Amino acid sequence: MLDLLDTEKHFILSHLVRGCTAVDFTMGNGNDTLFLSRSVGPDGKVYAFDIQEKALASTERLLSEHNAPRNYTLIKDSHHRAKDYIKEGSFRVGMFNLGYLPGSDKSVTTLHETTLEAVKAASLLLEHSGCITVAVYPGHEEGAVEGRMLEEMLSSYDRKSFCITGLRIVNSPSSPFVFLIEKK
């Protein structure tokens, strides 16, 4: 059966070049940051964002436990302010894994207002031929709103500049789904 997380990673790897810059827009426990850090390699760079101090602490721990290359910067700030840290056209791959930190306070979740702003900003900061994945969890109320509003926003992107694919399990509407954003 299709594994959406594997599909996301496969998509990222098919756009990533070793030594490039990657961004984890929702650091959480650091699993995606670790994946990106290893994939870009020691000459690459990873920026990772989260608003919770404990996300930075668990990510730092995970990265050092796994001897990840020292190619990362962990940023305690909201992803919608990414442009304060990353230059336009300077990152190659990015990941959003929306929702709340697994095993933690569910009220600290991504919110559609900042998520939409962050995805829009990320699309502008992205290099040409780069890609962004956005995993949405519609099983909780805010996740369902984020999913609908993202779909509306992404549907309006100019087809000549972006190709946006949605991957969802059509007979399980509350299951997570993914948007794959490619910049031409």
Ligand SMILES: C[S@@+](CC[C@H](N)C(=O)[O-])C[C@H]1O[C@@H](n2cnc3c(N)ncnc32)[C@H](O)[C@@H]1O
């Ligand atoms: C589903 S978790 C991410 C899982 C993570 N990628 C991993 O590999 O463990 C979502 C994370 O987004 C964070 N978050 C919520 N709002 C945010 C915002 N405005 N900017 C950045 N991160 C945010 C939450 O604190 C939470 O840690």
